[in-house]
Amino acid sequence: MNASLYVHTPAQLLVGRMPFLLNRKLQPEVACQEVSIEKLDLGQMKDCAGQLAEQQLKTTVHAPFSGFNPGSPKKRLRKTAHSMCQKSLQLAEALGAECIVFHPGIPYQATRSVQDAWLVNALEFWPEYIEQAKQLGTVITVENIYERRSEVFEQLFASLAGENFGHCFDIGHWNIFAEQGLEEWFNKLGKYVKHLHLHDNWGESDQHLPIGAGNIDFKALLQLATTLPLAPSMTLEAHKLPDLELSLQQFQTYLPKP
Numbered sequence: 001m002n003a004s005l006y007v008h009t010p011a012q013l014l015v016g017r018m019p020f021l022l023n024r025k026l027q028p029e030v031a032c033q034e035v036s037i038e039k040l041d042l043g044q045m046k047d048c049a050g051q052l053a054e055q056q057l058k059t060t061v062h063a064p065f066s067g068f069n070p071g072s073p074k075k076r077l078r079k080t081a082h083s084m085c086q087k088s089l090q091l092a093e094a095l096g097a098e099c100i101v102f103h104p105g106i107p108y109q110a111t112r113s114v115q116d117a118w119l120v121n122a123l124e125f126w127p128e129y130i131e132q133a134k135q136l137g138t139v140i141t142v143e144n145i146y147e148r149r150s151e152v153f154e155q156l157f158a159s160l161a162g163e164n165f166g167h168c169f170d171i172g173h174w175n176i177f178a179e180q181g182l183e184e185w186f187n188k189l190g191k192y193v194k195h196l197h198l199h200d201n202w203g204e205s206d207q208h209l210p211i212g213a214g215n216i217d218f219k220a221l222l223q224l225a226t227t228l229p230l231a232p233s234m235t236l237e238a239h240k241l242p243d244l245e246l247s248l249q250q251f252q253t254y255l256p257k258p
Helices: 011-024 042-054 075-095 112-125 127-136 151-160 171-177 182-192 218-225 241-254
Strands: 005-010 028-031 060-062 099-102 139-143 165-170 193-198 233-236
Touching: 005 011, 005 241, 011 028, 011 042, 042 075, 060 075, 060 233, 075 099, 075 112, 075 127, 099 193, 112 127, 112 151, 127 139, 139 193, 151 165, 151 182, 165 171, 165 182, 171 193, 182 193, 182 218, 193 218, 218 241, 233 241
Parallel strands: 005 028, 005 233, 028 060, 060 099, 099 139, 139 165, 165 193, 193 233
Antiparallel strands: none
16 A cells, blocks of 8 residues: 555544554544544554554544634634644644644635735744644644635745645545636645645535545546655545545556556
8 A cells, every 4th residue: 555645534433443454554544523632542542553653554643623723813712723733733742643634724715804814823823833743753734625716825835834834735625615726726835735635526515425436536636746846645535434445446546657
């Protein structure tokens, strides 16, 4: 299996999924969508990471996103974001994660003025965590969600991007919300891309279908990925095991031929 490939794994299911992951030599992206980090046993997480490392397998983390907005104009919400970010880094440390994926927290259909206000606060929010990520040897990435265009990310990454901070490009979210073409998005943000989220849909809702089951051109995406300065890691974000099996089968067929 591709050494830079990960598979979506709910954090609360990681311990039970270990035999499956180890037998198939799959690397988990440990996702905290459905469980608060406080409810996880970090000792157990560290033990799972140790078992994976014995087979030269790595991990990534998908940080919780409900209520996470590092660029909020409200101090209370930024305080919540600080707490969530700190806990996410603690989880990443326990797992020895290569990468942490964060949602930006920009509201749906945000106007340009809302995005500009978000950017001011986000530029102030992230530097201390970029420094922590550097100390931990991990990379913080910010994922596109509702954003129609790339400008706000261009500004964010132009100021802060580096070895430990960059972009997670989610092709499924792009397919639903973006009005920029794939090549234009990569022309603007490709140099900042460090991680990809791969799942399919028909451009109407966030279905998280197996790759190849919707209308996304994965061949074009993976070809673009080969032109980037550094090859990005990537996660198959199928949320059901049967869909993961289909994504694993299809993934190889979309890889550019040597």
